[in-house]
Amino acid sequence: MLLGTLVLANLKMIFRNRQALFWALFFPLIFVVVFGLFRLDEPPTTTIAIIDRSQDDLSRELVRSLSQIETFNVYEHPDEEKARDELREGTLRYLLILPEGLARSVAANSPVAVNFIYDEGTPTSAVVIGVVQRFLDKANMELVKVDPLLKLDARGVSARHLSYFDFLLPGFVGMGVMTYSVIGLASVMAVYREQKILKRILATPLRVRTFFAAVILAHLALSLAQAAIILAAGVFLFGGTIYGNYLYIALLVLLGNIIFLNLGFIVGTIAKNVNAASGLGNAVTVPMMFFSGVFFPTENLPRFLATVVTYLPLTPMLDAMRGVALDAMPLWEFPMELGLLGAWIVVTSVVAVRIFKFS
Amino acid sequence: MEEVIVVEALGKHFGAVTAVDGVSFSVRKGEVFGILGPNGAGKTTIMECIEGLLKPSAGRTLVLGMDTQREPDRVKERIGVQLQASAYFDYLTLKEILQLFGRFYGKYVSADELLTKVDLKEKANTTVGKLSGGQKQRFTIAATLVNAPEVVFLDEPTTGLDPQARRHLWEFIQSIHQEGRTVVLTTHYMEEAQFLCNRVAIMDRGKVVALDTPTNLIRALPAPYEIKALVDGKAHDGRLEALDCVVGVRHQEDGTFLLRSSDAARTLPALLGWASQAGVRLAHLEVVPANLEDVFLSLTGRALRE
Numbered sequence: 274m275l276l277g278t279l280v281l282a283n284l285k286m287i288f289r290n291r292q293a294l295f296w297a298l299f300f301p302l303i304f305v306v307v308f309g310l311f312r313l314d315e316p317p318t319t320t321i322a323i324i325d326r327s328q329d330d331l332s333r334e335l336v337r338s339l340s341q342i343e344t345f346n347v348y349e350h351p352d353e354e355k356a357r358d359e360l361r362e363g364t365l366r367y368l369l370i371l372p373e374g375l376a377r378s379v380a381a382n383s384p385v386a387v388n389f390i391y392d393e394g395t396p397t398s399a400v401v402i403g404v405v406q407r408f409l410d411k412a413n414m415e416l417v418k419v420d421p422l423l424k425l426d427a428r429g430v431s432a433r434h435l436s437y438f439d440f441l442l443p444g445f446v447g448m449g450v451m452t453y454s455v456i457g458l459a460s461v462m463a464v465y466r467e468q469k470i471l472k473r474i475l476a477t478p479l480r481v482r483t484f485f486a487a488v489i490l491a492h493l494a495l496s497l498a499q500a501a502i503i504l505a506a507g508v509f510l511f512g513g514t515i516y517g518n519y520l521y522i523a524l525l526v527l528l529g530n531i532i533f534l535n536l537g538f539i540v541g542t543i544a545k546n547v548n549a550a551s552g553l554g555n556a557v558t559v560p561m562m563f564f565s566g567v568f569f570p571t572e573n574l575p576r577f578l579a580t581v582v583t584y585l586p587l588t589p590m591l592d593a594m595r596g597v598a599l600d601a602m603p604l605w606e607f608p609m610e611l612g613l614l615g616a617w618i619v620v621t622s623v624v625a626v627r628i629f630k631f632s
Numbered sequence: 633m634e635e636v637i638v639v640e641a642l643g644k645h646f647g648a649v650t651a652v653d654g655v656s657f658s659v660r661k662g663e664v665f666g667i668l669g670p671n672g673a674g675k676t677t678i679m680e681c682i683e684g685l686l687k688p689s690a691g692r693t694l695v696l697g698m699d700t701q702r703e704p705d706r707v708k709e710r711i712g713v714q715l716q717a718s719a720y721f722d723y724l725t726l727k728e729i730l731q732l733f734g735r736f737y738g739k740y741v742s743a744d745e746l747l748t749k750v751d752l753k754e755k756a757n758t759t760v761g762k763l764s765g766g767q768k769q770r771f772t773i774a775a776t777l778v779n780a781p782e783v784v785f786l787d788e789p790t791t792g793l794d795p796q797a798r799r800h801l802w803e804f805i806q807s808i809h810q811e812g813r814t815v816v817l818t819t820h821y822m823e824e825a826q827f828l829c830n831r832v833a834i835m836d837r838g839k840v841v842a843l844d845t846p847t848n849l850i851r852a853l854p855a856p857y858e859i860k861a862l863v864d865g866k867a868h869d870g871r872l873e874a875l876d877c878v879v880g881v882r883h884q885e886d887g888t889f890l891l892r893s894s895d896a897a898r899t900l901p902a903l904l905g906w907a908s909q910a911g912v913r914l915a916h917l918e919v920v921p922a923n924l925e926d927v928f929l930s931l932t933g934r935a936l937r938e
């Protein structure tokens with residue numbers, strides 16, 4: 274079949290164009306590897322040194338229960354002077370000092386000060402102080418044997434253990450597909466026009482729509498392979514997790530990619546030459562890479578910007594893909610996102626067909 | 633004589649630019665037809681209108697009896713097109729490209745056969761980017777032959793080639809012609825038109841200013857010959873203008889004089905008679921026929937290549 278032959282020829286060309294293939298595969302894979310290796314999501318453990326001046330039952334009990342807090346690495350420092358020096362030098366960040374005669378004072382019902390000294394330059398210090406404060410509050414209440422009237426029952430909103438890496442993985446799929454389709458196709462179209470390949474095709478009886486159908490089908494197939502490779506690397510090499518249905522993810526990749534391919538056609542038509550095509554392609558993709566939620570949720574953006582980026586094509590694609598991948602939701606739970614993607618497909622298709630030129 | 637291509641009152645403008653201005657001509661079956669003219673004359677525009685790549689603003693073009701605008705696909709099925717300064721896919725081999733393009737047509741010639749014909753058999757598995765300029769042009773000619781076309785269009789097939797590669801390519805074009813195909817080519821090299829073409833249309837600023845065989849075009853010049861003579865020693869007087877059929881005389885610093893003649897067969901004996909009478913020895917004598925360059929100059933007042 275002619276279309277099949279043409280798709281195959283296009284795949285051959287895609288595969289042999291090593292430079293473009295690098296952008297298609299290795300670029301997103303680099304992100305997977307970097308974020309996979311430096312698991313930013315695992316909170317670093319906080320080391321707290323303790324000077325226990327009383328060395329009685331109560332103080333030992335406090336130290337024991339404090340060290341049970343998961344993220345704290347607690348140890349008793351043998352020398353107070355030295356500990357204070359280390360704090361000044363920055364090798365130690367937190368120092369908790371339990372005063373002498375702790376059990377005695379508590380038994381006598383007289384309040385005692387527990388000193389907590391920390392390095393102000395540590396960005397997470399507020400969190401650590403909060404945790405220590407809460408720990409002491411709880412200890413207080415147990416000591417005076419009253420039940421708290423108000424209890425905070427804090428639980429993570431997500432039922433599963435979601436990591437930042439799991440959040441990133443669909444983002445990398447979207448980023449990889451978008452970058453390759455917009456910049457890759459724009460460059461290919463610019464070369465075809467510059468070298469009059471499109472015109473040469475027009476000089477044969479081949480239907481122009483058959484030619485473009487083949488180009489699009491080959492790129493859609495490639496985008497699925499891209500997504501599969503990125504997800505496989507994330508899941509098998511770096512322990513990422515996809516909770517939802519892979520079929521929905523594939524569908525979203527295809528829907529999003531139709532938009533990106535249209536954008537590639539448009540950029541490739543507007544650009545005067547290959548360099549301009551890749552420059553303009555970057556101008557389209559880089560802002561989306563940063564603002565459409567590849568690396569962080571768009572809710573974290575300033576309100577106005579968050580509203581604007583909702584309407585960029587990559588945002589609904591990633592939102593729906595994360596809903597599927599992380600919350601195991603079915604695709605039809607995202608009518609808004611699908612509607613936006615559909616609207617983008619219609620608009621970009623119309624524009625691409627309207628402005629297309631052969632030479 | 634059967635007319636393979638008919639161009640009738642063809643006009644094409646791009647915005648305010650008139651590229652082709654009311655051109656009519658026809659191409660006969662089996663001839664090599666040349667369109668000669670400087671850059672920007674409108675050669676490519678005419679070719680692309682005939683091939684169905686551009687929509688004419690006025691007039692019509694017929695190929696093998698079919699109107700290009702009405703039946704573009706039937707026309708494309710039977711013609712071969714080489715575009716000016718065009719290329720082919722970077723990442724396919726020569727063989728793959730020919731096979732792919734062959735599939736676009738109802739009938740096609742095998743890639744091996746085409747590559748053998750243009751002497752590129754051993755390059756079958758390389759890409760176009762690795763070919764020399766001459767090889768590249770030969771390949772694009774091979775690609776125009778995938779559908780065994782009856783009419784072949786070549787737009788400046790030898791531009792940018794060195795003289796040797798150009799000669800080589802001329803031979804290929806002649807061999808295509810000898811297979812019985814009609815060839816339409818454009819060029820701004822008068823030697824090329826003179827060497828290859830049975831008939832030449834000379835174009836300037838969107839118009840055909842003359843159309844005939846190269847010989848007839850040159851013969852129609854007021855002075856189709858130039859006689860070059862070097863006088864040994866003694867200076868000569870001004871009676872040369874009076875010699876039979878002489879149209880003009882020019883003297884060069886080295887003592888050579890150039891006589892432009894409307895008929896060398898009559899000027900030459902007159903010149904020899906004058907020489908022996910005046911006791912002048914002609915150290916060097918040469919009759920140079922005019923060429924298409926001179927034709928263009930005499931028709932437009934400008935040189936073909938500025």
Ligand SMILES: Nc1ncnc2c1ncn2[C@@H]1O[C@H](COP(=O)(O)OP(=O)(O)O)[C@@H](O)[C@H]1O
Nearest residue numbers: 646649650651670671672673674675676677678
């Ligand atoms: N696509 C176009 N848009 C605008 N002007 C064009 C276009 N193609 C050709 N022209 C103009 O038409 C004239 C004829 O061009 P062309 O047919 O390419 O000449 P030639 O092939 O003899 O060099 C030139 O002045 C050229 O600038």
Ligand SMILES: [Mg+2]
Nearest residue numbers: 675676677716
């Ligand atoms: Mg031209």
